[in-house]
Amino acid sequence: MNSDVLLMLGHDHIEYGKISHGSLGPVTACLSVGADADSPSLAFKADKSRPNEDALLVKRHGDLYILAVADSHFGLEASHRLLERLAERDFPSMGPGEEGARRELMELCLQIQRPYEPVMSGTTLIVALYDARSGYVLALTTGDSTLATLSKAGWTVHNQHNNEYARLDRLSYPDVWEQVELTLEPGTLLALHTDGLDECHYRKPETSLLSHHIENLWESLPQGALERRASRFATSLAQAALDGVDGHPGGQDNIALLVLFHGED
Numbered sequence: 010m011n012s013d014v015l016l017m018l019g020h021d022h023i024e025y026g027k028i029s030h031g032s033l034g035p036v037t038a039c040l041s042v043g044a045d046a047d048s049p050s051l052a053f054k055a056d057k058s059r060p061n062e063d064a065l066l067v068k069r070h071g072d073l074y075i076l077a078v079a080d081s082h083f084g085l086e087a088s089h090r091l092l093e094r095l096a097e098r099d100f101p102s103m104g105p106g107e108e109g110a111r112r113e114l115m116e117l118c119l120q121i122q123r124p125y126e127p128v129m130s131g132t133t134l135i136v137a138l139y140d141a142r143s144g145y146v147l148a149l150t151t152g153d154s155t156l157a158t159l160s161k162a163g164w165t166v167h168n169q170h171n172n173e174y175a176r177l178d179r180l181s182y183p184d185v186w187e188q189v190e191l192t193l194e195p196g197t198l199l200a201l202h203t204d205g206l207d208e209c210h211y212r213k214p215e216t217s218l219l220s221h222h223i224e225n226l227w228e229s230l231p232q233g234a235l236e237r238r239a240s241r242f243a244t245s246l247a248q249a250a251l252d253g254v255d256g257h258p259g260g261q262d263n264i265a266l267l268v269l270f271h272g273e274d
Contacts, residue, residue: 013070016065019062033074036067037269038065039244041263043061043262044251050261053083054084055130062082064085064092068095073104073139075137080153080154082130085130091121095136110138111149122180131175133152145193152171155200155203155206159242173185193271198239200266201266204262205264209264216257218249230245247266250264
Protein backbone atom coordinates (compact mmCIF):
# COMPACT_ATOMS: atom_id res chain seq x y z
CA MET A 10 0.00 0.00 0.00
CA ASN A 11 1.51 3.35 -0.99
CA SER A 12 1.92 6.33 1.32
CA ASP A 13 -1.18 8.04 -0.09
CA VAL A 14 -3.50 5.27 1.13
CA LEU A 15 -4.44 4.51 4.73
CA LEU A 16 -6.51 1.33 5.03
CA MET A 17 -7.37 -0.08 8.47
CA LEU A 18 -9.36 -3.31 8.69
CA GLY A 19 -11.01 -4.60 11.83
CA HIS A 20 -9.59 -8.11 11.64
CA ASP A 21 -6.16 -6.60 12.45
CA HIS A 22 -7.45 -4.74 15.53
CA ILE A 23 -9.08 -7.04 18.08
CA GLU A 24 -7.56 -6.08 21.44
CA TYR A 25 -10.34 -4.90 23.73
CA GLY A 26 -9.88 -1.47 25.27
CA LYS A 27 -7.28 -0.40 22.71
CA ILE A 28 -7.56 2.31 20.03
CA SER A 29 -5.43 1.96 16.91
CA HIS A 30 -4.42 5.23 15.25
CA GLY A 31 -3.44 6.36 11.79
CA SER A 32 -3.18 9.60 9.85
CA LEU A 33 -2.91 10.90 6.32
CA GLY A 34 -2.61 14.61 5.64
CA PRO A 35 -5.26 16.46 7.68
CA VAL A 36 -7.13 13.23 8.55
CA THR A 37 -6.83 11.31 11.83
CA ALA A 38 -8.13 7.73 11.98
CA CYS A 39 -9.15 5.66 15.01
CA LEU A 40 -10.23 2.01 14.97
CA SER A 41 -11.19 -0.18 17.93
CA VAL A 42 -12.97 -3.46 18.58
CA GLY A 43 -14.51 -1.83 21.66
CA ALA A 44 -13.95 -2.30 25.38
CA ASP A 45 -16.54 -4.89 26.44
CA ALA A 46 -15.55 -8.47 25.63
CA ASP A 47 -19.02 -9.61 26.77
CA SER A 48 -20.96 -7.00 24.81
CA PRO A 49 -24.44 -7.91 23.56
CA SER A 50 -23.22 -6.94 20.08
CA LEU A 51 -21.32 -10.24 19.95
CA ALA A 52 -24.61 -12.05 19.37
CA PHE A 53 -24.66 -10.54 15.88
CA LYS A 54 -21.07 -11.37 14.92
CA ALA A 55 -20.76 -14.17 12.39
CA ASP A 56 -17.34 -15.19 13.74
CA LYS A 57 -16.78 -14.57 17.46
CA SER A 58 -13.00 -14.99 16.93
CA ARG A 59 -13.03 -11.99 14.57
CA PRO A 60 -15.23 -9.54 16.48
CA ASN A 61 -14.16 -6.28 14.82
CA GLU A 62 -16.27 -5.90 11.67
CA ASP A 63 -15.53 -2.18 11.08
CA ALA A 64 -13.08 -0.72 8.58
CA LEU A 65 -11.89 2.69 7.37
CA LEU A 66 -10.05 4.15 4.41
CA VAL A 67 -8.34 7.43 3.46
CA LYS A 68 -6.88 8.04 -0.01
CA ARG A 69 -5.11 11.14 -1.31
CA HIS A 70 -4.46 12.34 -4.85
CA GLY A 71 -3.11 15.88 -4.90
CA ASP A 72 -5.70 18.06 -3.17
CA LEU A 73 -8.41 15.42 -3.44
CA TYR A 74 -9.20 12.89 -0.72
CA ILE A 75 -11.53 9.92 -0.47
CA LEU A 76 -12.70 9.05 3.03
CA ALA A 77 -14.76 5.98 3.87
CA VAL A 78 -16.03 4.09 6.90
CA ALA A 79 -17.89 0.77 6.90
CA ASP A 80 -19.61 -1.31 9.58
CA SER A 81 -20.40 -4.89 8.66
CA HIS A 82 -23.23 -6.99 10.02
CA PHE A 83 -23.12 -10.82 10.23
CA GLY A 84 -19.51 -11.09 9.13
CA LEU A 85 -16.66 -8.75 8.32
CA GLU A 86 -16.43 -9.69 4.63
CA ALA A 87 -18.53 -6.82 3.25
CA SER A 88 -16.79 -3.95 5.03
CA HIS A 89 -13.32 -5.34 4.51
CA ARG A 90 -13.70 -6.39 0.90
CA LEU A 91 -15.47 -3.21 -0.25
CA LEU A 92 -12.84 -0.92 1.28
CA GLU A 93 -10.02 -3.09 -0.05
CA ARG A 94 -11.52 -2.73 -3.52
CA LEU A 95 -12.08 1.01 -3.05
CA ALA A 96 -8.43 1.41 -2.04
CA GLU A 97 -7.37 -0.09 -5.38
CA ARG A 98 -9.71 1.97 -7.59
CA ASP A 99 -8.73 5.17 -9.39
CA PHE A 100 -10.08 8.49 -8.20
CA PRO A 101 -13.11 9.90 -10.02
CA SER A 102 -12.02 12.16 -12.86
CA MET A 103 -14.18 14.99 -11.50
CA GLY A 104 -13.76 16.70 -8.17
CA PRO A 105 -16.64 17.41 -5.81
CA GLY A 106 -18.75 20.30 -7.07
CA GLU A 107 -18.12 19.52 -10.73
CA GLU A 108 -21.00 18.48 -12.94
CA GLY A 109 -21.05 14.72 -13.22
CA ALA A 110 -19.17 14.11 -9.95
CA ARG A 111 -22.17 12.47 -8.28
CA ARG A 112 -22.63 10.07 -11.18
CA GLU A 113 -18.97 9.08 -11.06
CA LEU A 114 -19.01 8.60 -7.30
CA MET A 115 -22.17 6.48 -7.53
CA GLU A 116 -20.58 4.33 -10.24
CA LEU A 117 -17.57 3.83 -8.00
CA CYS A 118 -19.74 2.73 -5.06
CA LEU A 119 -21.55 0.24 -7.27
CA GLN A 120 -18.41 -1.05 -9.01
CA ILE A 121 -16.78 -2.15 -5.76
CA GLN A 122 -19.75 -4.46 -5.08
CA ARG A 123 -18.58 -6.64 -7.97
CA PRO A 124 -17.51 -9.39 -8.37
CA TYR A 125 -20.25 -10.97 -6.31
CA GLU A 126 -19.44 -13.30 -3.44
CA PRO A 127 -21.90 -15.77 -1.83
CA VAL A 128 -21.73 -14.37 1.71
CA MET A 129 -24.49 -13.07 3.99
CA SER A 130 -22.46 -10.08 5.19
CA GLY A 131 -23.76 -6.56 4.57
CA THR A 132 -22.27 -3.22 5.56
CA THR A 133 -23.05 0.40 6.17
CA LEU A 134 -20.92 2.57 3.92
CA ILE A 135 -20.03 6.25 3.66
CA VAL A 136 -17.79 7.35 0.80
CA ALA A 137 -16.86 11.04 0.79
CA LEU A 138 -14.86 13.00 -1.79
CA TYR A 139 -13.14 16.10 -0.34
CA ASP A 140 -11.27 18.94 -2.05
CA ALA A 141 -8.72 20.46 0.33
CA ARG A 142 -8.55 23.69 -1.69
CA SER A 143 -12.25 24.56 -1.73
CA GLY A 144 -13.44 22.63 1.32
CA TYR A 145 -16.14 21.06 -0.84
CA VAL A 146 -17.41 17.62 0.18
CA LEU A 147 -19.57 15.24 -1.84
CA ALA A 148 -20.61 12.06 -0.03
CA LEU A 149 -22.80 9.03 -0.62
CA THR A 150 -24.05 7.15 2.40
CA THR A 151 -26.17 4.11 3.19
CA GLY A 152 -26.87 2.35 6.46
CA ASP A 153 -26.53 3.80 9.96
CA SER A 154 -23.02 5.24 10.01
CA THR A 155 -22.72 9.01 10.39
CA LEU A 156 -21.26 12.00 8.54
CA ALA A 157 -21.07 15.09 10.75
CA THR A 158 -19.30 18.42 11.16
CA LEU A 159 -18.06 20.28 14.20
CA SER A 160 -17.95 24.05 13.66
CA LYS A 161 -18.92 27.26 15.40
CA ALA A 162 -22.52 26.07 14.99
CA GLY A 163 -21.74 22.94 17.03
CA TRP A 164 -21.95 19.26 16.16
CA THR A 165 -24.22 18.73 13.15
CA VAL A 166 -25.18 15.37 11.61
CA HIS A 167 -25.72 15.65 7.85
CA ASN A 168 -27.08 12.26 6.82
CA GLN A 169 -30.15 10.20 7.61
CA HIS A 170 -29.70 6.65 8.85
CA ASN A 171 -31.45 3.77 7.11
CA ASN A 172 -31.50 -0.02 7.19
CA GLU A 173 -30.09 -0.54 3.71
CA TYR A 174 -26.66 -2.19 3.51
CA ALA A 175 -24.11 -2.63 0.75
CA ARG A 176 -23.57 -6.32 0.08
CA LEU A 177 -21.29 -8.67 -1.79
CA ASP A 178 -23.95 -11.11 -2.98
CA ARG A 179 -26.04 -8.57 -4.88
CA LEU A 180 -25.85 -4.98 -6.13
CA SER A 181 -27.42 -2.19 -4.09
CA TYR A 182 -30.01 0.07 -5.70
CA PRO A 183 -28.82 3.62 -6.40
CA ASP A 184 -31.94 5.05 -4.74
CA VAL A 185 -30.94 3.74 -1.28
CA TRP A 186 -27.89 6.00 -1.24
CA GLU A 187 -28.24 9.47 0.26
CA GLN A 188 -26.22 12.30 -1.24
CA VAL A 189 -24.64 14.90 1.04
CA GLU A 190 -22.95 18.08 -0.24
CA LEU A 191 -21.10 20.49 2.04
CA THR A 192 -18.64 23.35 1.82
CA LEU A 193 -16.45 23.37 4.92
CA GLU A 194 -15.53 26.74 6.35
CA PRO A 195 -11.91 27.10 7.54
CA GLY A 196 -11.49 25.60 10.99
CA THR A 197 -14.32 23.10 10.56
CA LEU A 198 -13.95 19.41 11.39
CA LEU A 199 -15.52 16.73 9.22
CA ALA A 200 -16.19 13.40 10.95
CA LEU A 201 -17.20 10.02 9.59
CA HIS A 202 -17.96 7.33 12.16
CA THR A 203 -19.71 4.03 12.73
CA ASP A 204 -22.31 3.52 15.44
CA GLY A 205 -19.74 2.50 18.03
CA LEU A 206 -19.82 6.20 18.97
CA ASP A 207 -23.49 7.18 18.97
CA GLU A 208 -24.45 3.71 20.25
CA CYS A 209 -21.44 3.06 22.48
CA HIS A 210 -24.09 1.81 24.93
CA TYR A 211 -25.27 -0.88 22.54
CA ARG A 212 -28.53 0.00 20.78
CA LYS A 213 -29.19 2.78 23.28
CA PRO A 214 -28.35 6.07 21.54
CA GLU A 215 -30.10 8.08 24.24
CA THR A 216 -27.47 6.95 26.79
CA SER A 217 -24.53 7.12 24.39
CA LEU A 218 -22.48 10.05 23.06
CA LEU A 219 -24.78 12.95 22.20
CA SER A 220 -24.02 16.28 20.57
CA HIS A 221 -23.49 18.10 23.87
CA HIS A 222 -20.98 15.49 25.01
CA ILE A 223 -19.03 15.92 21.78
CA GLU A 224 -19.10 19.72 21.89
CA ASN A 225 -18.02 19.76 25.54
CA LEU A 226 -15.18 17.37 24.72
CA TRP A 227 -13.88 19.73 22.02
CA GLU A 228 -14.09 22.72 24.36
CA SER A 229 -12.20 20.84 27.09
CA LEU A 230 -9.13 20.25 24.91
CA PRO A 231 -6.10 22.51 25.37
CA GLN A 232 -5.95 25.53 23.10
CA GLY A 233 -3.24 25.59 20.47
CA ALA A 234 -2.69 24.65 16.86
CA LEU A 235 -6.09 23.61 15.53
CA GLU A 236 -4.80 20.71 13.45
CA ARG A 237 -3.12 19.16 16.50
CA ARG A 238 -6.23 19.85 18.56
CA ALA A 239 -8.33 18.09 15.91
CA SER A 240 -6.11 15.02 16.11
CA ARG A 241 -6.39 14.97 19.89
CA PHE A 242 -10.15 15.36 19.55
CA ALA A 243 -10.37 12.21 17.43
CA THR A 244 -8.49 10.18 20.03
CA SER A 245 -10.48 11.67 22.91
CA LEU A 246 -13.79 11.04 21.13
CA ALA A 247 -12.94 7.38 20.54
CA GLN A 248 -11.83 7.02 24.16
CA ALA A 249 -15.06 8.60 25.40
CA ALA A 250 -17.00 6.02 23.40
CA LEU A 251 -14.99 3.22 25.01
CA ASP A 252 -15.55 4.66 28.49
CA GLY A 253 -19.24 5.47 28.13
CA VAL A 254 -20.93 8.66 29.30
CA ASP A 255 -22.91 9.76 32.36
CA GLY A 256 -22.27 6.47 34.14
CA HIS A 257 -23.68 4.32 31.33
CA PRO A 258 -21.79 1.43 29.71
CA GLY A 259 -19.55 2.15 26.75
CA GLY A 260 -17.31 0.31 24.35
CA GLN A 261 -20.06 -2.16 23.44
CA ASP A 262 -19.52 -2.04 19.68
CA ASN A 263 -16.71 -1.59 17.18
CA ILE A 264 -15.53 1.94 16.40
CA ALA A 265 -14.28 3.34 13.11
CA LEU A 266 -13.69 7.11 13.16
CA LEU A 267 -12.19 9.60 10.72
CA VAL A 268 -11.72 13.26 11.67
CA LEU A 269 -10.59 15.73 9.02
CA PHE A 270 -9.48 19.27 9.82
CA HIS A 271 -10.19 21.80 7.07
CA GLY A 272 -7.59 24.52 7.48
CA GLU A 273 -7.33 28.17 6.56
CA ASP A 274 -7.49 29.23 2.93
